[in-house]
Amino acid sequence: MLRMGSLSSTVLSVGPFGFEVETDCAGVCRSIDCHYSNQIITDPGFDVDFHIAILRKGPDELCIAIDHAPYFQCIPLAHSPLSLEWAINYAVYQWMHRYLIFHSAALKCDQTLVLFPADSGSGKSTLSASLMLSGWQLFSDELAIIEGVDAPSVHCFAKPVNLKNGSVNIIADKYPQAIFGDPIPATDKGDVRLLKHKYIAENPPAPVGGVVFVQWCSGAAASLVEVSPKKAFEQLLENAVNYTLRREDGFKQVCQIIGTSKLFQLTYSDLDEGIALLNAEFKR
């Protein structure tokens, strides 16, 4: 199956981490060219964190190995762009417990970094795509990577935004400048497309200034309502990946984040209305 010479190896810098990606799958290569072209490292002295192999197995399947140990098998070839995203996310949340990690988008508006912790299906990715395309700086769409106990700050973890089903057309119609990767049909979450993120070379970690819980709700008038620290604490923990594992340090970090942030619940059905409320609150 594997022809020598068809194997390509690329080193990517994604946030504080380095990945050596080895693949014989054209879909993965195209995804790297489309989304990570600014993050390819050619310096041979660059220190990588993980080796990711995404290799074809049979005519229509892929398998993923991280540091030469197999982790995901039988991935449909059509999901190849996602397989790279899965592998990167998996390695980070499985092994990098030095960082506090949330299922959360993170975007910066002027000087304020805002976390948008939410489950999938809440409209978080659609909102972060829109915010990014209307001038906010995307730090992360899926995993917020936080370092530091006394003064926690969020790393820019620059990866494409994962848009599902109807969101793809909404974003494509609204923002003609949006660049998408190949369509990815029939995943667990429906039809998916990766939206190219804006990469900013110098993007140092930023302290958290706002936490906004997002709920898309059909027909609802947009509202941005303050949330109590206690409620925000609880809701933030619902989206935690390795909070309990970090024990006292995790607790201190969440206390710091809650203490230094403005806390809101955003409910919206119309994107423009939601963005207007967020701009009014966070734009200087």
Place this chain on the structure above:
Amino acid sequence: MPNLNADQPVLLFVLNAPERVATLEQQQWRALVCQARAAKLLPYLGFLLRRLALEETIPRKARDHIESAMIGASSIYHAIVWELECLTDELRATQWMVLKGGGYAAVGLPHARYRETGDVDLLLHREALPAAEIMLKMQGWQRKAMDAYDEHYYRVWSHEVPPLVHPSRGTVLDLHHDIYPVISKRVRCDIDKFWLGGGRTASGVLTASPEDLFLHSALHLFMQEEFARPLRDLVDLKEIVEYYRGQDPAYFANLEARSLQLNLGRPFWLAARYLRLVLGVEGVVTDTGRMSPLSQWLFDWCFLALVNELPMAKTPSRLKIAKLLLTVRGHWLKMPAGILAGHIAHKMGSWLRDKWAGEAKGYRV
């Protein structure tokens, strides 16, 4: 100081003499982290380097990974200590002894804080098991789903009952009534003597005696059919022997005597041999339980291939053969020939059925 050969695992090189980390280059650090993670020794590596005040020599990237692994393992340690407190309450009507990883944590072995322990293993008296199982189920523990054959295997032939899972604490609990399969004719350890050696920790948990902790660990490593993490298990043995030897210079001599009492001379001899050969532990020479030269040569050939295993996509042929030979040996030790033949036939049958039915498809996001 000897240099690192290209084909020698850097992890073994460092475990043998940790001060050698000072000579490692960037690529070797990366390999060290990979190998240590695959062997489940990454948090231990951090512990070892910290104990020897070598932390400063770790480059930033490697430190990120080692520190992360130490955070993960340390949370497992605290979960186990908490679990033992819960079990002390839930099993208060029964006498039980905590074995293996949970035991290392209970007796306070320093490396237990940085060990990726999986299940909690308890030893109970056989006649007390049914009541204990009911008691645990009444307090929320659940049985893992299992087919009738596996259930029979556990209940009749094995030395433990099917594992229980705690739905909210996430713990997997193995209840043993012996430390080796009861149907084995080739390894017979006197479980009553094992019970009598036990002692209580300050928090009231019953653990094996210092000698039995080592011997059980050796039995578990060397007399099984599975050698999943041989290097991690060998490191456990090294930590046990060095910890207790520091407290009592006669510890190793006591171990030798105790291995004869418990009828565990062979695993004792194998443990001492590979502690010397693989980890360079000194002062662990014994003739008790010695193998014949041919068996010794063959076992060396297999076991050394295992501990030298590197994380790589393709398993080398020698490793495949070594694993096969060790599996055959393990089954031979555990099961009388008649039962073994039936067991192999059953496992072959289900393997073929799975093969024909097509392997289960599915992947996680």
